[in-house]
Amino acid sequence: MDLNKIYLGDCRELLDQLKDTSIDSVISDIPYGISFDFWDVLHKNGNSALLGSSPAQEKAGKIFNKRGKPLNGWSEADKKIPIEYYNWCRSWTDKIFRVTKPGSSVIIFAGRRLSHRAICAFEDSGFIFKDMIAWNKEKAAHRAQHLSKIFERRGDLINAKRFEDWKVGNLRPIFEPILWFMKPYKSGGTIADNFLEYNLGAYNEKIIFNYNQMASNYINFESKKTDCGLHPTQKPLQLMKFLIELISVEGQTILDPFVGSGTTVLACKILNRNFIGFEINKNFFDIANNRINDHLRMENLF
Ligand SMILES: C[S@@+](CC[C@H](N)C(=O)[O-])C[C@H]1O[C@@H](n2cnc3c(N)ncnc32)[C@H](O)[C@@H]1O
Secondary structure, three states: OOOOOEEOHHHHHHHHHHOOEEEEEEEEEEOOOOOOOOOOOOOOOOOOOOOOOOOOHHHOOOHHOOOOOOOOOOOHHHHOHHHHHHHHHHHHHHHHHHHHHOOOOOEOOOOOHHHHHHHHHHHHHHEEEEEEEEOOOOOOOOOOEEHHHHHOOOOOOHHHHHHOOOEEOOOOOOOEEEEEEEEOOOOOOOHHHHHHHHOOOOOHHHHHHHHHOOOOOOOOOOHHHHOOOOOOOOOHHHHHHHHHHHHHOOEEEEEOOOOOOOHHHHHHOOOEEEEEEOOOOHHHHHHHOOOOOOHHHHHHHH
């Protein structure tokens, strides 16, 4: 497969075309399996409300109008969603293990609700779960209904008053977990030997300060205006640049099997890392390619 190219298709098939141990690191914002959008439905639960929208959701605006029905805890189909997500992750994590080098970092964005299943899939494929980074997004869309409103609609004003401080739903989801895995380094050697041979297995602490972060696993990156509008789950470019510089050196090859609008691959291009990207959706594939081409045009101008 050629370097610095995005391939259109299912990463589970495209991964088979990569050579063994040909990838230095993987950085990817994978589907979270929470039915956020059609490409995020990774379970067989075809309940009629899935990806539909209630009048309340439509009123709340674009962010929520595709959410499926809330999980209720008694639906047998809902209960299978976590294991189905694990099985979906497992359908490609073994392949990632094959193509990565000893000491490779694999950095994955995963949703709070199902990230534990992604962790188990990577572990069961042979990776070491190194750390969970808490990304503070500063802002996050939030909708948690007041319990009192439900009682008001029922005409139960006594309970509406009694429970006026109570809400149903989640707290504002201000942080996202970023999972950090490592492929075990070469057996018989040390991690220092591994680093000398592959430049993999360690991180560059200076980068943390260059990006004005604390030397910890809690990081702050805000989405700027330029980080929005190309994909419903577009990540900040600065965040992707930080992660790339943290674990790789110039000239290494980074794989993103779930490219979306191409934030990871664009950051690779800017930072002189090679990339290989996969994207199943033609619209996002085109958007990602346009971003790379726009960047190349700008580079040639100056
Ligand atoms: C969470 S989004 C990535 C968004 C990206 N971080 C950005 O900044 O635009 C995940 C992407 O994976 C794509 N995808 C889902 N399943 C895929 C598969 N099997 N192979 C390749 N791409 C897939 C979806 O179309 C979606 O664009």
